[in-house]
Amino acid sequence: MQIADIFKLAYKALVDRKIRSVLTILGITVGSAIILALIASSSGLSAGITSNIEKTGANVLTLQTAGGFFESGSTTRYQLSQQDVDYLKTIPGVAYVYQYYSYGASVNSGGSALRATMVGIDLSALPVLYKGLSVAKGRIPLLGDTTSAIVGWGIANPVSGTPIDLNQMVSMSVTGISGSRGAVSYAVLATAILTQYGTSLFANIDDTIYISLQAAQFLSKTPYFSGIYVIVDNTDDVSNVQNTLTTYYGNNVRVISPGQILSSIQGITGQLTLFLGSIGAVSLFVATVGIVNTMYVSVMERTREIGILKALGYRPKQIMGLFLAEAALTGVIGAFCGIILGYVLSFLMGGLFSGFGGGGGFGFGGGGGRTATTTIQPVFSTELIVFSLVFPVILATMAGLYPAWRASRMNAVAALKYE
Amino acid sequence: MSSSAPAVQTVDVTKTYRVGHMDYPALRGVSMKIGKGEFVAIMGPSGSGKSTLLNVIGALDPPTSGRVIIDGINLRRLNEDQLALLRNRKLGFVYQSFNLIQRLTSLENVEMPLISRGLPENVRKSRSLKMLSAVGLARMAKKRPAELSGGEQQRVAIARALVTEPALIIADEPTGNLDSKTTRELVDQFVQVNKEFGTTILVVTHNAEIANRTQHIISLMDGLIEKEQYLQRIDSYSPG
Numbered sequence: 001m002q003i004a005d006i007f008k009l010a011y012k013a014l015v016d017r018k019i020r021s022v023l024t025i026l027g028i029t030v031g032s033a034i035i036l037a038l039i040a041s042s043s044g045l046s047a048g049i050t051s052n053i054e055k056t057g058a059n060v061l062t063l064q065t066a067g068g069f070f071e072s073g074s075t076t077r078y079q080l081s082q083q084d085v086d087y088l089k090t091i092p093g094v095a096y097v098y099q100y101y102s103y104g105a106s107v108n109s110g111g112s113a114l115r116a117t118m119v120g121i122d123l124s125a126l127p128v129l130y131k132g133l134s135v136a137k138g139r140i141p142l143l144g145d146t147t148s149a150i151v152g153w154g155i156a157n158p159v160s161g162t163p164i165d166l167n168q169m170v171s172m173s174v175t176g177i178s179g180s181r182g183a184v185s186y187a188v189l190a191t192a193i194l195t196q197y198g199t200s201l202f203a204n205i206d207d208t209i210y211i212s213l214q215a216a217q218f219l220s221k222t223p224y225f226s227g228i229y230v231i232v233d234n235t236d237d238v239s240n241v242q243n244t245l246t247t248y249y250g251n252n253v254r255v256i257s258p259g260q261i262l263s264s265i266q267g268i269t270g271q272l273t274l275f276l277g278s279i280g281a282v283s284l285f286v287a288t289v290g291i292v293n294t295m296y297v298s299v300m301e302r303t304r305e306i307g308i309l310k311a312l313g314y315r316p317k318q319i320m321g322l323f324l325a326e327a328a329l330t331g332v333i334g335a336f337c338g339i340i341l342g343y344v345l346s347f348l349m350g351g352l353f354s355g356f357g358g359g360g361g362f363g364f365g366g367g368g369g370r371t372a373t374t375t376i377q378p379v380f381s382t383e384l385i386v387f388s389l390v391f392p393v394i395l396a397t398m399a400g401l402y403p404a405w406r407a408s409r410m411n412a413v414a415a416l417k418y419e
Numbered sequence: 420m421s422s423s424a425p426a427v428q429t430v431d432v433t434k435t436y437r438v439g440h441m442d443y444p445a446l447r448g449v450s451m452k453i454g455k456g457e458f459v460a461i462m463g464p465s466g467s468g469k470s471t472l473l474n475v476i477g478a479l480d481p482p483t484s485g486r487v488i489i490d491g492i493n494l495r496r497l498n499e500d501q502l503a504l505l506r507n508r509k510l511g512f513v514y515q516s517f518n519l520i521q522r523l524t525s526l527e528n529v530e531m532p533l534i535s536r537g538l539p540e541n542v543r544k545s546r547s548l549k550m551l552s553a554v555g556l557a558r559m560a561k562k563r564p565a566e567l568s569g570g571e572q573q574r575v576a577i578a579r580a581l582v583t584e585p586a587l588i589i590a591d592e593p594t595g596n597l598d599s600k601t602t603r604e605l606v607d608q609f610v611q612v613n614k615e616f617g618t619t620i621l622v623v624t625h626n627a628e629i630a631n632r633t634q635h636i637i638s639l640m641d642g643l644i645e646k647e648q649y650l651q652r653i654d655s656y657s658p659g
Contacts, residue, residue, distance in 0.1 A: 005534050016522040308518045311479060312532040312579075313507020315500045412479040416518065 001318050010325035017298065021330065024294045027287030028334025029341055032392045035280030036342030036385075040378035041349040042276050046269035047379050052199050053262045057131055059235045061242055062256040063088075063249075064227040078252035079224035088230055091244055093237035098125040101216035102226040105209065106183070107155055107172040110162030116155055117208045118174055118186075120216020123150060129229060130197065130205060138166045138192035146215035149188035153196040154206030164190055170209065177220050186219060235259075284392060287334070288399045295327055295403035306407050307415030320408035327400020331393035339388050346378035424491035426587050426619040427453040427476055432485035433642075434471050445471040446482070447642035453621065453635070455586070458613045460630040461623045463639035469623045470591060472639065476621065477510055477589045478502045490586045507535055511580025511588040511618075515595040517572040519564040519579075525551060526560040529579045536583075550578040553615075554608060570601035577608060581616065588612070590622040594629065606632055 014021040063084070065077050080099065088097045101120035106113040123140050126133055141148035149170060156164045164170055168190050173183035188211055197205040217223070230245070232238050238257060245255045299306070309319055434446040445468045453459050463469050474480035475487055478494055487494045490509055497505060512518075519528045529547035538546075551557050554574040564572050573593060580588050590609070594602040606629050613620050622629065630636050631650070638645045 001535055001537050002539075005537075005540075009534070012522060304518070305520055308520060309531075309535075310503070311477070311506060311512045311518070312535060313503050313505075313510075313583075314535045315503040317500070318535055413474050416479075416514070 031284030032338030033342035037345035038276035043379035148191040291399035303418040310412035316408035323404035331396025335392040511585040513590040
């Protein structure tokens with residue numbers, strides 16, 4: 001018997017029971033669509049987060065005092081000072097050390113207030129810290145220029161409020177400066193505006209105003225830094241340097257490595273993908289049970305037909321093949337429809353996920369900023385597509401095994417008498 | 420007709436069904452020979468073992484004891500696949516209830532035994548169409564069984580049985596569901612097939628009129644051959 005004939009006969013049998021076949025196929029379609037959509041959008045989420053983190057180079061370690069996440073400037077804890085900077089520079093493998101101040105700020109933008117972060121740092125550090133970050137307009141202030149500032153793209157082009165242009169004064173109130181209870185008013189000259197960059201691991205660059213380290217030191221009236229960036233020469237040395245630092249500081253200072261965070265976040269998103277994938281798998285499993293049921297009923301209903309096939313000289317394996325082909329065909333059609341439905345579904349889900357994925361939720365080091373909403377782009381890997389095509393077909397065929405076997409084992413005489 | 424081996428030979432065939440704890444003997448030692456090209460009627464009252472004998476000869480049901488030899492092949496020696504192959508190559512079945520597959524057209528129904536052989540579609544179609552023409556149903560090739568009369572359906576079934584060029588056609592009360600006029604036409608059809616293709620035909624019937632048009636009548640009673648009677652030689656037979 002030829003394969004093409006088997007599938008032709010199987011197709012005719014499916015068409016003969018249209019509604020039932022469509023419902024069975026629908027189960028497979030929905031199941032495989034859910035798997036495809038969930039995995040594609042959670043891979044998209046993972047890719048989005050990963051690209052955010054990767055904006056901070058893997059060779060950058062961040063030191064923050066243990067309490068520094070939310071209360072920079074606390075005096076009861078270990079404080080990072082020039083002494084630490086000097087020490088860090090002596091560690092083998094360390095290329096650069098950039099200490100910084102970071103404060104929450106509210107920028108006065110034509111009457112409305114923009115949530116922003118003000119960071120004081122050696123301004124030449126920015127291209128080293130953030131790959132691909134560049135100046136859109138103006139130029140980076142020279143060392144010792146304490147009145148100029150680099151303004152993030154989001155501050156310069158606010159969603160609501162007045163845009164800030166080059167060489168314009170930016171006035172803001174800075175919060176969290178030690179010794180002053182309320183906000184401190186401060187004004188700088190915008191001599192450079194950054195390109196749109198998005199969210200990095202520790203900062204929402206677009207919503208940050210960078211001033212020189214000296215200006216920040218003067219403003220904050222404290223010798224203690226909010227944190228220190230340590231840039232390691234060779235990425236392979238990052239864990240060595242990290243170990244050295246952890247040993248030296250113990251629990252006093254938190255040493256954050258993007259690579260570590262990346263791997264733990266990838267672990268989480270991997271788990272998420274697995275979890276969502278298994279939800280899809282459960283629905284596909286339910287659909288598979290549906291096939292077993294449909295096929296079983298179909299075999300029982302067609303007992304007489306099976307008897308006829310036996311009388312016509314169909315071998316048990318051929319009869320099994322005919323019913324397996326029906327099950328497999330259900331899977332094939334279901335899988336194809338599932339890919340189309342899943343593709344559409346994944347874009348709807350991408351919108352759903354965007355809320356917690358693409359936004360600036362990870363900018364803890366630099367204080368909260370305006371959340372940049374980016375849409376999660378679902379990721380359809382070749383493996384995923386192949387899997388979505390093959391897996392339902394395998395499941396469906398397996399679902400057909402028992403009913404098909406029952407059909408092939410039927411007693412011909414009894415089957416022919418069956419009413 | 421070659422007489423090297425009989426078309427059908429049974430030797431002391433018994434068949435016992437077990438119903439609950441009771442053994443029910445359907446056949447109690449049937450020995451008979453049917454020559455090639457014979458048109459044979461098996462008669463007998465209900466429960467005499469006619470259908471059981473047909474199923475045993477048709478390789479659908481193994482005998483409890485005894486031998487069944489079809490065209491020189493001893494069925495006992497065959498496994499399930501070989502039995503299926505034998506049914507496909509050597510046997511054609513015609514049933515009282517036609518047993519056509521309802522969703523398929525006449526042509527597709529006739530094609531079914533050839534599909535199992537793996538013949539290419541064009542060969543299948545032309546052979547099937549030729550056979551439908553032979554039973555006078557070429558016009559009905561595209562029709563489904565539900566659109567045909569009983570007599571037409573049975574002729575499709577005969578075409579399906581003939582398309583494999585079998586050595587033996589086994590018909591189980593083929594006219595049981597047909598009126599007398601159609602019955603007569605159908606018997607004419609059998610007679611014509613028997614003459615034209617030289618096919619051995621074994622027909623179970625209650626109908627004496629049909630039996631009288633065969634050459635060889637085997638009467639069964641309580642699972643045994645009660646009497647056997649040869650009516651006329653094949654070459655002296657004239658239809659009408």
